[in-house]
Amino acid sequence: MTSRRRLVLLGGGHSHLPVIVAAHGWHDRVDVTLVSPDAQTAYSGMVPGVIAGHYRAQECLIDIERLAGRSGVRFVQAAAVGLDPVQQTIQLGDGAVLPYDVASIDVGATxxxxxxxxxxxxxxxxxxxxxxxxxxxxxxxxxxxxxxxxxxxxxxxxxxxxxxxxxxxxxxxxxxxxxxxxxxxxxxxxxxxxxxxxxxxxxxxxxxxxxxxxxxxxxxxxxxxxxxxxxxxxxxxxxxxxxxxxxxxxxxATAPAWLQGSGLALDPRGFIAVEPTLASVSHPSVFAAGDCASVLQHPRPKAGVHAVRQGPPLAGNLYRCIAGEAPVPFIPQREALALAALGPRSAIAIRNGIAIGGPASRDYLGTALADALARRLWRWKDRIDRAFVGRF
Ligand SMILES: Cc1cc2nc3c(=O)[nH]c(=O)nc-3n(C[C@H](O)[C@H](O)[C@H](O)COP(=O)(O)OP(=O)(O)OC[C@H]3O[C@@H](n4cnc5c(N)ncnc54)[C@H](O)[C@@H]3O)c2cc1C
Missing domain, CATH: 3.50.50.60 (FAD/NAD(P)-binding domain)
Known part of the structure; x- marks a missing residue:
């Protein structure tokens, strides 16, 4: 009989959300713990809409404590302040020490x-x-x-x-x-x-x-x-x-300062250096995703859209690592679509160096049509954002 493994998730950022959901099916093999200083995490795409007054703050918040509870994941409300990849332990702000077999870090940037x-x-x-x-x-x-x-x-x-x-x-x-x-x-x-x-x-x-x-x-x-x-x-x-x-x-974005003392390999800016599998280049039982990680072979800007895309492959590789299987590389898309909110319920779409909608399209569409396009882009963005938050 094999002993149960311990998976610790640090941070309830965008990449960890699908991991928490997937952990529901992992109970036979693994005890999963989620460490986060906050019981809720914000979906960044909707934050400008909250500031503008289009959404209530609650609408962009995901209750990660409840999500963890639904998946049988233990929730520890604390901030990680250190990680020892040799002893395989995590130090928390309240002095507690958490041992792990596999750790995953998605604590964002500051x-x-x-x-x-x-x-x-x-x-x-x-x-x-x-x-x-x-x-x-x-x-x-x-x-x-x-x-x-x-x-x-x-x-x-x-x-x-x-x-x-x-x-x-x-x-x-x-x-x-x-x-x-x-x-x-x-x-x-x-x-x-x-x-x-x-x-x-x-x-x-x-x-x-x-x-x-x-x-x-x-x-x-x-x-x-x-x-x-x-x-x-x-x-x-x-x-x-x-x-x-x-x-x-x-x-x-800058890297969280506590990573400096962790002994994990970091990129020149202090972000965790990871393989395309999202495993640390120095310690294969530590994974990292989202803004705090840097995929050395596929550098991408720090953006929520990349953090979101890394979630499902991260979940797959964490489970493979627990099961003793080889992780699978993930190649992120080169260019991501950005839908930027313009204040009122209108947005501009940016991809591959091209922008459309509202002020980006007025010269060739005329003001009325360009602004109608911007309103349509907002409605599209609104559907995508609400659907993302709704999934969790
Ligand atoms: C105003 C604003 C608007 C944005 N809009 C967009 C957008 O429209 N599209 C887009 O692609 N990007 C957008 N971004 C960028 C986006 O916010 C980030 O790229 C994204 O949040 C990164 O996700 P993440 O999973 O890496 O971390 P985060 O979403 O930052 O989550 C990190 C989590 O880790 C927790 N945490 C932090 N420290 C610790 C610790 N020591 N121990 C345990 N837990 C910890 C935090 O509480 C948090 O819940 C925006 C950013 C800002 C500031």
């Missing part, structure tokens, strides 16, 4: 923040300025709702700043501008570290998104890289002060 910003982000304030990172989402929504409720009670001229002009920052600033559309006294600024939006994307994609910002009255502050804060202002590396009553940080 926003890139200059060290001088850490205090303000932790406390949520710098003087009267409200500060929030775009992740974790429940913290973002909580601080934003609190700010807006106070503003509604006492409207006054305010500067709302979104720092970081990748797709997430752009969607957040458009959503915020839409949410505040009846408040002429609220100015929304999008702070780009470079001269243009999404510098890594083809120029026409950035240009379409710049037009979307102009449509919603979002002011672009170019070449504005924030390094610190002082009460009521964001401060650039060369000392320029940007007045802000609200500052939301959507500043790219």
């Amino acid at each position: 926003p890139h923040l200059a060290p001088a910003l850490a205090d303000a982000v932790d406390t949520g304030h710098c003087g009267s300025m409200t500060v929030a990172p775009c992740k974790p989402f429940p913290m973002l929504i909580d601080r934003l709702d609190h700010f807006i409720a106070e503003h509604d009670a006492r409207p006054r001229p305010v500067d709302l700043c979104v720092v970081g002009a990748g797709l997430a920052g752009i969607e957040v600033s458009l959503a915020l501008a839409f949410r505040m559309r009846r408040h002429a006294e609220a100015r929304v600024n999008l702070l780009c570290g470079d001269e243009r939006l999404m510098p890594a994307a083809p120029r026409r994609v950035g240009a379409a998104l710049e037009r979307a910002c102009a449509d919603r009255g979002v002011t672009l502050l170019r070449d504005t890289r924030i390094e610190s804060v002082e009460p009521g202002a964001l401060v650039t590396g060369n000392g320029r002060r940007i007045p802000a009553d609200l500052a939301l940080f959507a500043t790219g």
Whole structure:
């Protein structure tokens, strides 16, 4: 008789959701534990819609504790703070140590923040300025709702700043501008570290998104890289002060710091280096997926869509590993479709460097048709997003 194996899942991110569901059928061989500091996880695709006011926060949250319960997975509410791949143990924030035979890590990434910003982000304030990172989402929504409720009670001229002009920052600033559309006294600024939006994307994609910002009255502050804060202002590396009553940080993805001491092989940016099978290149009984992992042979941008796609192959390979079988490689798609929300119930579709819908299509479709296309893209995105959350 073989002894039962122990599978520990760290983080309830997008890739682990199908693993938790699949674990329902694994009881004969394995005890599965899910470790997460939060009992709920947010589906990122719907977060701009929550900010804009199209969804209630609950609609983008997946109850992973309940999902785990339905699959017979033990839920431990804690954060992992260390992993020892030689002893095969995981250290939790409360001091507990969890042994594992197979571990899987899907803890996401953390926003890139200059060290001088850490205090303000932790406390949520710098003087009267409200500060929030775009992740974790429940913290973002909580601080934003609190700010807006106070503003509604006492409207006054305010500067709302979104720092970081990748797709997430752009969607957040458009959503915020839409949410505040009846408040002429609220100015929304999008702070780009470079001269243009999404510098890594083809120029026409950035240009379409710049037009979307102009449509919603979002002011672009170019070449504005924030390094610190002082009460009521964001401060650039060369000392320029940007007045802000609200500052939301959507500043790219960095690896969770605790991975550094884990002994797992990491890529140069500190993300877990994995094979195409999603197994660690250094320790084959540790798997990783989503933003915290880096598939060395198939590098892809950090995006929820890739994390979602890795879920089913990850589930298959975890089970193969438990069963003593060889894992199977997974080749991610080269280009993923991005459906970016534009504030109102309209969206732009971006793939292979081409954007369509709304401001991206007006030159050749005319405004009425291009905007109708953007509304249709939103309805498509809405169906995809709701269906994803509904599955869990
Ligand atoms: C505002 C915004 C909008 C976005 N919109 C899109 C979009 O439309 N499309 C898209 O493709 N991407 C989008 N993204 C990017 C997307 O959010 C990420 O790529 C995606 O969330 C990555 O999923 P993940 O599974 O790696 O981790 P996450 O979804 O971040 O989940 C990680 C989980 O791990 C848990 N965790 C963290 N640390 C620990 C720990 N130490 N121990 C245990 N558990 C831990 C967290 O609580 C969380 O539940 C957006 C990002 C932002 C900020």
